[in-house]
Amino acid sequence: MRFQGVCYRAHDPRWAINPISGEGAAIRGARFNPKGVPALYLSTSIEGAITEASQGFGHRIHPLTICSYDIDCDDVADLTDEASQKALGISLGVMASAWASALSDSRRPDSWAIYDILSSTYAGILVPSFAHRAATSVSNLVLWDWGVDLPHRVHVIDPTGRLPKNQKSWEE
Numbered sequence: 001m002r003f004q005g006v007c008y009r010a011h012d013p014r015w016a017i018n019p020i021s022g023e024g025a026a027i028r029g030a031r032f033n034p035k036g037v038p039a040l041y042l043s044t045s046i047e048g049a050i051t052e053a054s055q056g057f058g059h060r061i062h063p064l065t066i067c068s069y070d071i072d073c074d075d076v077a078d079l080t081d082e083a084s085q086k087a088l089g090i091s092l093g094v095m096a097s098a099w100a101s102a103l104s105d106s107r108r109p110d111s112w113a114i115y116d117i118l119s120s121t122y123a124g125i126l127v128p129s130f131a132h133r134a135a136t137s138v139s140n141l142v143l144w145d146w147g148v149d150l151p152h153r154v155h156v157i158d159p160t161g162r163l164p165k166n167q168k169s170w171e172e
Helices: 023-028 046-054 082-088 099-104 112-118
Strands: 003-011 040-043 065-073 076-078 124-128 139-143 152-156
Touching: 003 046, 040 046, 046 065, 046 139, 065 139, 076 082
Parallel strands: 076 124
Antiparallel strands: 003 040, 003 065, 040 139, 065 152, 124 139
16 A cells, blocks of 8 residues: 555654664664664654654653654555455464563564565565554554655654754763
8 A cells, every 4th residue: 555644753862963763763673674674653643643652641641752754555464454464474463472571571573474475575564553542542653764755755854953963962
């Protein structure tokens, strides 16, 4: 499918200098990308971005920078749809598996198999949110292949240049 629209991300303000890098996800790996593989995790709603950043625990919200992104990306697998999941051989159970616990136990998360299966054909996936207390309407776009140009264009929306250009903004 082609995904066109606005997505959101709430992230640590220190990384506001490069909000489309995906390098943070590559450090340890995350739910849908193995360690060493950059991935851009976005939500299709502001509510979803905040829920993902806090993992559904409202009392755990640390300072965040919320960015919005203009997305025009071909080759997205829609895993929010049960028929698509079945056609691609992806189960909800694998998507929802406890990836962070697996990493803590030095095991490979089951959900990394989704990257293994789909990354050579798809630029990313549209998935339900698995954050604690996430509404069923919350979905996320996870990209493994993106850039400034089509067919996988991602553009951070910052028309007045409010995002910092370097780490000097955080020096004391």
